[in-house]
Structure formats: C-alpha cells, structure tokens
Amino acid sequence: MTESTDTRALRTQGAKKPARDGGIRESAVSRTVAMAVMAVATLYFLTPLWWLLVASTKTRSDFTTTNPLWFADFALFDNIAALVNYRDGVFLQWLANSALYAGVGALLATLFAAMAGYALAKYTFRGRETLFNVILGGVLVPATALALPLFLLFSQAGATNTIWAVLLPSLVSPFGVYLSRIYAAASVPDEIIEAARIDGAGEVRTFFTVATRLMAPALVTIFLFQFVAIWNNFFLPLIMLRDENLFPVTLGLYVWNTQVSQIPDIRALVVIGSLLSIIPLIVTFLALQRFWQSGLANGGLK
Amino acid sequence: MARDTAVKASNAVSHTKALAVFLIPFGSLFVLFYVVPILYAIYQSLLTVEREGTFGPAVQVFGGLTQYIAVFQNEPFWASIGRVLLFGVVQVPVMLGVALLLALLLDSPLVRGTKFFRLAFFAPYAVPSVIAAIMWGFLYSPNLSPFSAVTSTVDFLSAETVLWSIANVVTWVYVGYNMLIIYSALLSIPQEIYEAARLDGAGQFRIAFSIKIPLVVPALVLTGIFSIIGTLQLLAEPQVFQSFSNAVTSTFTPNLTIYSTASVPNMSLAAAMSVVLALATFVLSFTVLKLTQRRTAS
Secondary structure, eight states: OOHHHHHHHHHHHHHHSTTTTTSOOOOHHHHHHHHHHHHHHHHHHHHHHHHHHHHHTSOHHHHHHSOTTSOOSOOHHHHHHHHHHGGGGHHHHHHHHHHHHHHHHHHHHHHHHHHHHHHHHHOOOTTHHHHHHHHHHHHTSOHHHHHHHHHHHHHHTTOTTSHHHHHGGGGOOHHHHHHHHHHHHHHSOHHHHHHHHHTTOOHHHHIIIIIHHHTHHHHHHHHHHHHHHHHHOOHHHHHHOOOGGGOOHHHHHHHHHHTTTTOTTHHHHHHHHHHHHHHHHHHHHHHTHHHHHHHHHHHTTO | OGGGGGGHHHHTSOOHHHHHHHHHHHHHHHIIIIIHHHHHHHHHHTEEEEESTTTSOEEEEEOTTHHHHHHHTOHHHHHHHHHHHHHHHHHHHHHHHHHHHHHHHHHSTTOSOHHHHHHHHHGGGGSOHHHHHHHHHHHHSTTTSTTHHHHTTSOTTSTTTHHHHHHHHHHHHHHHHHHHHHHHHHHTSOTHHHHHHHHTTOOHHHHIIIIIHHHTHHHHHHHHHHHHHHHHTOOHHHHHHTTTOTTSOTTSSHHHHHHHHHTTTOHHHHHHHHHHHHHHHHHHHHHHHHHHHHHHHO
C-alpha cells in the first residue's frame, strides 16, 4: 500500500471517525483476514451482475459456447436492436410503463407521505397518536398481502387491467409517513414555522417553501425506496393486468422467461432485457447516494 | 419529540384547514387502498358459492366461517406455510449474520475502501426480485452456468435443494440493504464510548462484541421483522423458478397457493387464505418485537 492511499484513507475516515486510527495498531493478520472476507463478499455480490453484463454482449452462439465470464464477439448493440424491434418494440413500452408507475407513483406517494408526516410531527390535534399508530400498523401489512384484496375491490369496480389498478395503490406509503414524521420532528424547528407565521405565510405555503427543503434528505429516501418498491412490485401487476401493453418491465420479462422452452430465441432477449431493466435503478441509486445514505442514517431507526 | 409541544400555543388558533390539506390526500388513499381492501377481503372470505341443482347459476351466499374451515383443512396451504417458516428459520439468521459481519468490518479500522464495498454490496438491492431470480436461474443451470463444473454435479434445482437455491437469491438481493441499515446504526454510536474500551486495551473483536453488537440490537430487530414479513410473502422468486424447476409447485409458498386458488377461480377461499396469512404475518412480527423488547429491557 502506498503512502498516498494510506493518508487518503486516514483523511476520509478521520472526518467521521476521529481517534480510531490513532488507537491500537491492528495486527496485520486481522487486517488480511478482514480484507479477504471483503474480497469474497465482493465476488459473491458482483459476479452475477458481471455475468449478466458479459452475457448481454454476446451473440447467440457465443452465449452457449464461450467462457460465460469473459467477452467474445461484441454484439451488445445488435442485441439491443433485436430487443427493441421484437414485436413492435413491446419492451420499450414496458420500460415506459415501469417508469410511469414508479416515477409518478413514487413522486405523489412521497408528497402525500411528507404532508401527513409533517402534520403529525408539527401539529397537535385530537386522535393524533391513534392515527399514527394505525398508519404504523399499515407498515406491517406487506404489499403482497394486499394484492388479492385490491384485485377483488378493483374487479368490483370494473377497473382491473387498467393503469389505475397498478398506479393508485402505489401512492400509499405508510413507511414514508413514519419516516417523514421522525425527520420533520428532528429537522424542522418550530421557530422557523413561527417566523413564517409572523411573516404572514399560510401553513400550507410554509410547508412547501420551508419545510420541504429542510426535509429533503428524508424525502429523497422515501422517493427512492418507493420507486424501487414499485419498480420491483410483481404480484400486483401479475394479478391485475391481462393486456401486455400495460405490463411493467418485470412482468414482461417474467412472461418471456416462461416462454423460453417454446421459443428458445427469446432467451437472448430475456438476458439483454434484464440488463437494461436494472440500469436505470443502479444509476438512480448512484446519483442520489448522498441523500439516501444520510436519510437512512437519520430516520431509519429511531 | 419534546419540540412538538412548542407549536401548541399557536395551535389554539386552530389550523383545521391546513391539517385537512395535509392529511386528506394520504388519509383517503390509505382508507381506499389499505383499509377498504382488507375489509372487503374479510367480507369476501365469509361468502360461499351455492348452485341450485348441478347446472343452476352460481350464487354467492353468506357462509359464515365455511371458508376458514376449508383453509384449515387445506393441506397444501399449511405445507406452504411450513416451507416458508423453515426457509425463514435458516435464511433470515444467515442473511442478518452476514449483514452484521460486513457492517462491523466496514465500521472497523481494519478495512480500506469502505465506500466501494458499501456500494458493491448494496448493488443487488437495485435488482428486482424477478430479474435476480432469472439471473440466478441461468447461474444454476447445468450447462449455461459459469460454474458448470459445480452445477453439472450438484443439482441446484432438485426437489431437495431448490428451496435453498431460492434462499440464496433472496440473500444475495437483501444482505446489502440490511447491512446498510446496521451500518447506519453503527455510525450513530458516539465515539466517546469507545475511548474507555480502548484505554482498557480492548481490541476490535472485544469492542464489536461488548459494545457495538448490543447497541445495534434495535437495528437487528427492525431488519429481522422486515425479513420475516418478506419471507412469509415470498412470491416472485419461486414463481420465476417454476420455469427452471419442476420441484417448484403451484402451492410452493403461501402467496403462490393464494394466487393459484384465485386463478381457479375460488375468490372466497383465496380471500380467506389472504386474511389468515396477513394475520399470521402480523402475529409473528409482533411476537418477535415483544420478545426482543423484553430481552433487551432485562
């Protein structure tokens, strides 16, 4: 290890963990064992993703005949072209649907959860704690447990197999309310709300102009986790949707994967489609990591 | 939340209108898409289908607890509950143990490059369960896998092993997420606590076992409860694995049983199963919460 990496590590650690490196020198053996564990874990977590990336670049014949963990003839763009042209670009439609369900759903869910959490943190009213406890109970009701009841309800209203059947239920995030309440209580000082009142700003305006800024890390966290939850949701679309033009990308790829034994050529599309469907999520997580990591640290567990 | 009280004074001027604006959107959606469906499922579970004669039209009539008796006599349903409980007893401790170990290592001075490792371990969380299952399906396959030396001798998709192959997929996706929650809890421990231990000459192992682990128990309880809920709700991974392995039946997990019952269609029985499963989930996670609270209190 060179001197420069050593000092850099010291500096980054020093910011958060003073005194730690100044303490006992850990033995070289523990260091080596620790790094070995980290290396094995890295291999475990990244190898499947590496395999997917490599497999996506291969021609159909290379896929079965060459080393699965290393590149052969580079056919990534041919594969993408085949994917987006297959059946008039139904895959692009699925990606767009997922973006719509997850994007709009998470945005509105975050807004509604933030307003409710803020109200529960900053106003006292009768029944506040009861209301909060009911919402907390909602955190313990998993989304999949609601899928069938929601289906029964939507079919009663004749609204299954529509965008609304998937979109509307994903606007509710009880966990978001919980996180917003904790975060608003800790990070929006009453003095600021008072000052806004004295300036004559209305309560709702104060929330949108002042409170949302102070709650930003929590809001990004809620948005991100709701986005992932909707993007990954499988049972609700599976049970609600028949029309493949309404499918989110997970459901579409699932259906293709069930057809591999009848249509072997579709296997290559499942592989490249899988890669394309996770890239948006990985990019979003990387771009927003500063926010969600602090959001997790502050709100996750108090 | 001591600060809450400070606003009380000005709350004498009631903010009913603002409160309505804040609470009604979430409140009405919560009622419509959480409370009403649950109530409707309970109502549906109390119905039963009757026909006049063999070929008469089907009529739904109130059947009391008929469906619940049918649920309790439904062996595949209980077999599927037993299967996911077995899965959970093994997979949840393994997953949380690995997550705890990695979080402790990230928090220790033994490891360099924590930022890289954090992101690398968390990356699988961005992979939807369906995609993760499809990917691992390829990795388990005897001829396509990069590890075909292993997969051609050990059958990862046989009746005996497929449950644990699915457990590996779930572990792969969620270790990093749970690790980050535990790691966040570790970061919030004040540094001064370590000073005394260090003066006493305690090494990293000692500090981890005597200080860090006891202080992250709340984080472990939280991740444990969410994992238990997730285990009972298993659906996407086994549903995908049906394409890879005949051993994954249509009643492999409770949710698959509910799904196949609903596709019959036998909505009332499926609704009753949903209610039983939701109650079981609730009771189990509540019990874990209470048990761990009592243990940490004493």
